Every structure is written in C-alpha cells, then in structure tokens.
Amino acid sequence: MFSMSCFQREAEIISWLSSVIFKVFNSGEVQAWLIGSIASGSIDPKDCDVLIMLKSSCISQLVKISLIWRKEFEERFGLSLHLTRITYDEVESCELFLNSVFNKPNIEIKS
Secondary structure, eight states: OOOHHHHHHHHHHHHHHHHHHHHHSOTTTEEEEEEHHHHTTOSSOSEEEEEEEEOGGGHHHHHHHHHHHHHHHHHHHSSEEEEEEEEHHHHHHHHHHHHHHHTSOOOOOOO
C-alpha cells in the first residue's frame, strides 16, 4: 500500500525533474521517464532512476548539466540521482534490428 507521503514525494520529484530537464532541453529534443523503485512506489527508495531519451546532438549538454542535477537532487531529496540515457538513433537502430530478426523465419528456443 502506498502512503500519501510517497505520492507527494513522487509528485515533488517529477515536478523538479520536469523543471530542470525542460529548462535545458525542449520537448522535441528529449523525453524522460521515472523508473525503478520510486516509480514502483517504494516507501524507502535508496535512489532515483531516470531514463532519458534524447537526440544525439544533446548528449554533451546532458553530460555537462547532469553533475549539477545530481548534486542539487541529492541536496533536495536526500537520494542519489541515476540518469540512464539512450538516443533516438539507438532506439531506431534497435527497432530496425528487431524487425529484421522477427520478420524473417525463426524458431524460438524454449526451456
């Protein structure tokens, strides 16, 4: 069962992340998801995991600003901020690969 403070903390974290991410990047450049224990409603998370999907041209900017975000986040919420990034190109490449594999004859190996 989730406590009200859990939802309140999630809302505060999402609001903070949204404000810092979209201050630096516009919505066409980046998408972000809260994942991990906080997203699953853990009452006592040890960290905050965020998946960021962005344009390749934004990687260096993310690397530069992420150190500041991590420090500010830990000071504000008392949790480590873990950012995982993937580019739109990497996602597309993976989709193309998977489509090419599964659109050809295949035999699934099961236990």
